[in-house]
Amino acid sequence: MKALRLKLFQETACYKKPFASKVAETYPLPPYSTVKGMIHALLRADRFIPMRLSVQGEYEAKLLDYQRHYFFKKRDVAAFPLILDGIQDESFSYDANEITTMPIYTHLLYRVDLLIHVEAEKEVLERVIHAIETGENHYSLGRWEDLVRIDEYKIVQVDELDEEKDLRYYAYIPHHLLDIDIKHIPYELPWKYEVVNGVRKWEKVNVGYVRKGTTAPEGACIDEDGELVFFHL
Amino acid sequence: MFYAKSETKETIREHTDRLLDNWRLLKDSYGDRLIRVNERMWELLRLAIEYHDIGKANTVFQNKIRRAIQEELLETDCDANVPHNYLSVGLVPFDQFNLTKEERRLLTHAIGYHHERDKLPDKEAIRHVLESDLYVQREAIAKHMNLPLVEKLSFRFVDRLLRRYTIHDGEPFWDYVLLKGLLQRIDHAASAHLPVESDIHQNVGVYVRRYMENKSFHLNGLQRFTASHTHKNVIVIAQTGMGKTESALLWIDRDKAFFTLPLRVSINAIYERIRYQMGYEAAGLLHSTSAFYLAEREEENWEAIKQQSQQLSMKLLFTTVDQILKFPFYYRGFEKELASMANAKVVIDEIQAYDPKIAAMLIKSLEMIKKVGGRFMIMTATLPTLYLDELKRRSIIDEEDTVFGEFIDSQNHRHRIQLHDQEITEGIEDFVRMARSSQVLVIVNTVRRAMELYERLSEMASDVPVHLLHSQFTQEDRQWLERQIKEFNEAKTNGVWITTQLVEASIDIDFDYLFTEMSPLDSLFQRLGRCYRRRVIQGEQCNIHIFTQNVSGVPSVYDEHLVRESICLLKDYEGKILDERAKIELVAKLYERERLKGTSFLREFEDALSMFDHLDPYEMSKKEAQRKLRDIQTVPIIPRRIYDEIAHVIDECRRCRDWRERIHLRMEIEKKTISVHRFLAEKCVSERLSKPFDHIYIADVEYDFDREKGKGTGIRFDASLSVFY
Numbered sequence: 013m014k015a016l017r018l019k020l021f022q023e024t025a026c027y028k029k030p031f032a033s034k035v036a037e038t039y040p041l042p043p044y045s046t047v048k049g050m051i052h053a054l055l056r057a058d059r060f061i062p063m064r065l066s067v068q069g070e071y072e073a074k075l076l077d078y079q080r081h082y083f084f085k086k087r088d089v090a091a092f093p094l095i096l097d098g099i100q101d102e103s104f105s106y107d108a109n110e111i112t113t114m115p116i117y118t119h120l121l122y123r124v125d126l127l128i129h130v131e132a133e134k135e136v137l138e139r140v141i142h143a144i145e146t147g148e149n150h151y152s153l154g155r156w157e158d159l160v161r162i163d164e165y166k167i168v169q170v171d172e173l174d175e176e177k178d179l180r181y182y183a184y185i186p187h188h189l190l191d192i193d194i195k196h197i198p199y200e201l202p203w204k205y206e207v208v209n210g211v212r213k214w215e216k217v218n219v220g221y222v223r224k225g226t227t228a229p230e231g232a233c234i235d236e237d238g239e240l241v242f243f244h245l
Numbered sequence: 246m247f248y249a250k251s252e253t254k255e256t257i258r259e260h261t262d263r264l265l266d267n268w269r270l271l272k273d274s275y276g277d278r279l280i281r282v283n284e285r286m287w288e289l290l291r292l293a294i295e296y297h298d299i300g301k302a303n304t305v306f307q308n309k310i311r312r313a314i315q316e317e318l319l320e321t322d323c324d325a326n327v328p329h330n331y332l333s334v335g336l337v338p339f340d341q342f343n344l345t346k347e348e349r350r351l352l353t354h355a356i357g358y359h360h361e362r363d364k365l366p367d368k369e370a371i372r373h374v375l376e377s378d379l380y381v382q383r384e385a386i387a388k389h390m391n392l393p394l395v396e397k398l399s400f401r402f403v404d405r406l407l408r409r410y411t412i413h414d415g416e417p418f419w420d421y422v423l424l425k426g427l428l429q430r431i432d433h434a435a436s437a438h439l440p441v442e443s444d445i446h447q448n449v450g451v452y453v454r455r456y457m458e459n460k461s462f463h464l465n466g467l468q469r470f471t472a473s474h475t476h477k478n479v480i481v482i483a484q485t486g487m488g489k490t491e492s493a494l495l496w497i498d499r500d501k502a503f504f505t506l507p508l509r510v511s512i513n514a515i516y517e518r519i520r521y522q523m524g525y526e527a528a529g530l531l532h533s534t535s536a537f538y539l540a541e542r543e544e545e546n547w548e549a550i551k552q553q554s555q556q557l558s559m560k561l562l563f564t565t566v567d568q569i570l571k572f573p574f575y576y577r578g579f580e581k582e583l584a585s586m587a588n589a590k591v592v593i594d595e596i597q598a599y600d601p602k603i604a605a606m607l608i609k610s611l612e613m614i615k616k617v618g619g620r621f622m623i624m625t626a627t628l629p630t631l632y633l634d635e636l637k638r639r640s641i642i643d644e645e646d647t648v649f650g651e652f653i654d655s656q657n658h659r660h661r662i663q664l665h666d667q668e669i670t671e672g673i674e675d676f677v678r679m680a681r682s683s684q685v686l687v688i689v690n691t692v693r694r695a696m697e698l699y700e701r702l703s704e705m706a707s708d709v710p711v712h713l714l715h716s717q718f719t720q721e722d723r724q725w726l727e728r729q730i731k732e733f734n735e736a737k738t739n740g741v742w743i744t745t746q747l748v749e750a751s752i753d754i755d756f757d758y759l760f761t762e763m764s765p766l767d768s769l770f771q772r773l774g775r776c777y778r779r780r781v782i783q784g785e786q787c788n789i790h791i792f793t794q795n796v797s798g799v800p801s802v803y804d805e806h807l808v809r810e811s812i813c814l815l816k817d818y819e820g821k822i823l824d825e826r827a828k829i830e831l832v833a834k835l836y837e838r839e840r841l842k843g844t845s846f847l848r849e850f851e852d853a854l855s856m857f858d859h860l861d862p863y864e865m866s867k868k869e870a871q872r873k874l875r876d877i878q879t880v881p882i883i884p885r886r887i888y889d890e891i892a893h894v895i896d897e898c899r900r901c902r903d904w905r906e907r908i909h910l911r912m913e914i915e916k917k918t919i920s921v922h923r924f925l926a927e928k929c930v931s932e933r934l935s936k937p938f939d940h941i942y943i944a945d946v947e948y949d950f951d952r953e954k955g956k957g958t959g960i961r962f963d964a965s966l967s968v969f970y
Contacts, residue, residue, distance in 0.1 A: 176399055178368070191401075193350050195408040225368060227401045 013171075015066075016137045017235060019164035020126040020153065025071075026118055027154045030202070036079060036118040040221055041069050041184060042153055043201040044244055045214075047128055050153050050160070054143040060204055061136055064243040066233075068181035069126035070224065078115040085110055126153075127181055129170065129241045141165055168235040177240060179224045185242045187218035189231050196220030203244070217244050247302045247389050250436070251313035257298050258390055263435035264294045271431065274445040275501065275588035280618040281423055282587075289348060292337075293355040293428050295392055300332025302386045303378050323378040330359050331366045334402045335375045336386070338395045347417055350405060355425045357406045359432060361577035361863070368403040375400075411862050419616050426584020433581070434556050442501065443553055444527030444560040450498035452525040453491050462488075464495075467652040471496040471622070474648045478615075479622040480633075483652040484825045485774050489624050490515055493592045496622055497561065501589040504563045505570065507598040508750055510727075513538055516563045529559030531568050534915075536908070557585040566599070566607060567874045573609035574870035575862035586619035596625045596632065597767045597832070598750060601846050603874065604632055605853035611641050626774075627767050627829055629836030631850065655826040659777040663787035664812075664819050668795040669694075669762050673701065675790070676760050680709045680741045683757035684734065687743045688772050690762050690798030692717050696958045699743050703956075710740035716747055718959040719887065721916040722950050727752060729955060748775055755779055759789050762796040765807040766814065766835050770828045787820065806844045810835055880926050881918035881941045883934075884948035884960065891917055895938060914938065919948075919960055929962060 027039040027046055044065050052061065089110040130137065144165055153160040190196060199219050205212040233241040249260035272287055282290075301307075304321040306329055311318055334357045339349055357366070375398055379386070387394045410421040434441040450472070457464070464472065467487050471479055472495040479496055483489055493504065506512045509532050516530045530539060531554040539547035553559050557569070570591070572579040591614060593607060611621050636642045642649075665672065669689060676685045689695050692715045699713040712733070714726045730742055734754040746764065748754065749771040755778035761769065769791070777788055793812050799805050814831050834840065841847040865873075883891075891914060898910035918941055930942040950957030 176401065178400075191405075192346075193405045193408050195404060226404045227368075227399075 013131060013169075014134065014137070014167055015129045015131040015170045015235065015241070016140060017164070017166050017168045017239070018126070018128040018130070018162060020069075020124075020128060021161045021163055022121075022124040022126070022153060022158055024075075024120045024122055025124050025154045025158040026120050028118075034116070036081075036116055038074075038119045038121060038154075039199065039201070040071075040121070041067050041182065042126070043067075043199075043203075044184075044217060045202040045204060046154055047130075048204060050151065051130060051140060054140055054147070054151065055136070056143075061132065063130055063132035063136065064245045065131075066129035066183075066241045066243050067126070068128075068179075068183040068240070068242070069124060070181050071121040071125070072123040073121075075120050075122050077118045077120050079118040080113050081116045083112050083114065085112060125181075127239060129168075129235065129239075129243070131170070131243060137167060141167075168237065168239075170233050170235045170241050173228060173230075173232045173234040173240065177228050177234065177238075179222060179226050179228055179240060182224050183222050183240070183242055184219040184244070185222050185229065185232075186244050187220065189229050189242060190220045190222075191229050194220070194222060194226060194229060196222045201244075219244070247386065248307060248310040248314075249298055249301055251310045253438075254314055256389070257301055260298060260435060261295060261390070263438070264297070264431050265291070267431040267434055267441040268294055270445075271427065271441050271588075274442050278500070278588040278618075279423070281419065282427075285348070286420065286424065289352055289355075290424055290427055292342065293352055293359075293424060294431065295390070296333055296337045297356050297359050297428060297432065298329065298333060299336050299386065299390060299392070299394075300327075300329035300334075300379070302382060302389075303327070303329065303332055303374050304382075305374075305378075321378065323374055325370045325373050327367070327370050327374045328360065328362050328364075330357055330362070331371055331403070331406070332374060332379060333357070334406070335371065335398060335400070336379060336394050338393050341393055351417065351421055351424050353402050353405050354410060354421055355428050357402070358409075358425060359428050366403050366406050368400055371403055372398075372400050409863060422580045423584050423587055423617055426580035426582075426587075429578070429581040430557065430585055434558055437552055437556060439553060439556055439558060441556070441558055442560075443558045447525070447527035447560050448499040449494050449502075449519070449525055449527070449561055452519075452523045453494045456523040457491065465652075467650070468492040468495055470648075470650045470652070472498075475500075476620075478620050478642060478647040479624075479650070480628070480636075480642065480647065481622070481624045481650045481652060482628050482829060483624065483626070483650075484654060484828075485626055486778065487652055487654070489594070490518070493594070493622060493624060494519070497590055497592070500620075502561050503557075503569055503586070503589055503591045504561065504594070505566045505592060506563070506594045507565070509534065509565060511750060512563045512565065519561070519563075525561070527560035529554035529562045531555065531562055531564040533565070533568075557582070566593075566603065566610075567871055570607060570610040571870045571874055572613060573606050573857040573860070574865050574873065575860055576865040576867045576870040577863050578867055579862075579870075583613055583617060586614045587617040588619070590620045590622065592622045592624065594624055595750065596623055597627050597629055598771075601850035602853040604629075605850050605857065606874070608632065608635050608639070608641070609854065609857040611636070612639050615641055615646075627770065627832035629767070630833045631836045631838055631841060631847070634838065635854070651829075653825045653829060655824040657781045658822045658824055659780065659782055660773050660789050660823045661782055661785075661787045661821065662789040662791060662815070662818055662823050664815060665790060665792045666794055667792055669760065669792040670698070670701070672760050672790060672792060673698070673705075676741060676758065677702065677705070677707055677709050679758050680739055683739060684737070685741045685758045685760065686748075686754070686756040686775055687741060688748065688759065688761040688775075689743070689745060690764055690796055690802050692745055692959075694762070694797035695743050695745050699958060702741065702743070710738070712740065712742045712955065713744070713958060714742060714747065715745040715959065717919055717921060718950060719883075719917050719919050719948070722952065722959070725952065726955075730754060746772070748772075753778075757788065761789070761791055762798075763791055763793045763808055763812055764796070764798075764803055766811045766828075767832050768803070769811065769815075770832065773823070773828075782822070789823075791815070800845075804844050804846050806841075807835065807846060810840060879920045880923050880930075881915075881920055882926055882930060882944040883917055883941060884919070885931075885943055885945050887917050887948060888943050895934065899937075914941075921960065925962060 026036060027042045029037045047065055047067060144162055151160050152158050199221055200216045201219055202214045203217045205214045228240050235241055247257045249255050249257040268291055304319050304323060305326055308318045334353050380398055383394055410418050412418055431441050467483050468491055471492040475496055475498045519525045519528050529550050536551050539550055554562055569582050572583045614621055679685050695715045702711045714730055754775050756776045759776035761772050773789055782788060799808055894910055894913055898907055901907045929944045929946045931945045932943050933939055934941045947961040949961055950959060
């Protein structure tokens, strides 16, 4: 099978965990939903496009920063622009009885290298490449301010792994591939959502976060250049 | 030729065969007692044995042995030093054995960790040695071992080893404990050229019965009870003097057993009784100074006994809890001790005598023993309700497996008590007067208080003989004094002995009057047991005088709340007979959870339990676990003057080449030491001896004892050496 391989770099990144409300904790690698979001943004998609993902990578260090967070005090508040982009010249104010702000500790990953494989219809992959080649905006992965540099994009052949091979990067390995006796940290990663009664209902994927150097489990895949691939579906 | 051991020049195959012999021995002797080990598990254990040392075939290891036995070294390009236990796993042809996933993991972990190392397996180094060295010699190794080896190397097992078994693995965890623990037992026994189990057919029950018959004793209720429940866990509450030891031995009967007691001296005493009075030879002794003891006792086989005891292969082993029941710490290698419980019975005597932290450890131990299929007996004079509740709460004792008995003689009254709302010093007149015509025992809570009393009495220069016994004499003086107090008691000489709680448990004496400082009830009732031990009280006079004011050792030795509650509980018995049933009920009341609220006793107990419940396994080394357990607060010291007297012995011992002689000299030196609390020692210690005695310190303090006269206070912290010394 063919897949699009992306090598990405970020100076800093925070892939915030959804329920980390006192401290903005980050996942160690972008969850599938975040990567999926970036690709959909590249494609300017307005609906879900079917695809499979494999996420691997590493970072140099973790650091702390502050970020202003907005808190809603009531369930129903007057309209509030979620994105302030483009309105910074206009004066914007909010009702302190309804909204409050607080600086919050934010965990940042520093110097992140990512290796992403995307498997989708050929036409979709080609559109992604086109978007990368002709894009006019910067791209980000995770938070808006965490810019991403695309160091490589390449269509590669992916096959089943038959040799024994050790992981070159840290990786999310889906649960069905994992041997129970491989040491890992379990995560439940968001993948995509449906809107049910006006609320996003997330489909989750159970994965293990596995250290580099670990021997890849049976059933994994490998691309033509010898990079391991762990598709999430 | 592949060597496994340098001392014996044994090959790997020869060593492995020794293990297989032991495997057979264990299976034939205790196979049906190991209820958790089914045929499949025996087979896994056999495979683990076959392959456990195969990694020793690597050239670096072989050259290490060759150097030691002065044989020509082998040529090699591979110089990585990788522990053989990790390498062994890499050569096992798992695919040929038709194992389930879990069995594969069990085998991997049993072999991979049959030695515990400080360093984790390093995949790159393991890969290097397996590929460039062992794989190349594959055929020679297979031929030497007569075993199939792996066709194609895989290094997945290294990742598997990194995910160690924990309690959260559920039932497989206990399988792992047994598999690895039994492998280690068998391996260690084989390395020592000993059988993994000795004296299998000995039956201590037979010896006890014969001994009792010879003495024309009949089994009493307690003994009949335990003898008829040899297949159950047993909890008995019985007062001292009921023949508890015999009843425990009758319960043990034909099984392998570990007999634990809080005090080394009482362990030695019981060992002596069984070994020499009953003539039972399949008994071993294991505690921190057991070798000294055995050698001193002129036991001919003391080395063999010590070795077999350490290997836990003895049929009946007398030991302290810190030697064998510390596995709740999950130190690296804990599996061996726990696995040896699986085909054995363990007796815990006097559980109330342990401090709450250790009691928590014992409760956790019992929980784990139950999991691996061992059986236990708790026997005690008083069982704190708190402990009993915890045992029930954790389902360690249940109706199906456990029987419960209470054996108390409340017919014969031994003690009438009088409480004094005074300090013990105010009782001096009284006990001096009584000591003119009888034997008076005075027990106080601290050494300092004992010395004070002794000095005051000595100054009074009365006609009454006064003696002192506490823990801060040198080992040999203390032993001498312990003999003296027994002889004094037997000879029915009149006089006073001033002692600390030291005499509570270990010394078998029977005085006419007891004057004591208040202490928590369990301790207090033990003290009562030294007075009218074998007699019945007549008349209206009180033989027990308890002083409740300004008692020493609170809160440093005893919890204040416990002492206060104890006084309250005792008030109702003022001037009355205190019979055995009342004692047990009072202690039960004192140690109810409700009553203990807010005490350091309860806090320590609960903190310790919660620690054991949440401990990360394999974090600790065995030594650390032992250190946590022992009273690390005490250090052995030698007073300066005594040191000067024996300095030449220390030199001699260092020079001595004959190890038997060395042990003898070493004992001579240890005899001169005194165990004192670290905080006391810190004030007066000036130097530390050099190796191998670097655990002993020299203290610049006076030591006052005259063996000829039997007089002296022992160590004197208050009087430092004179400047002219």
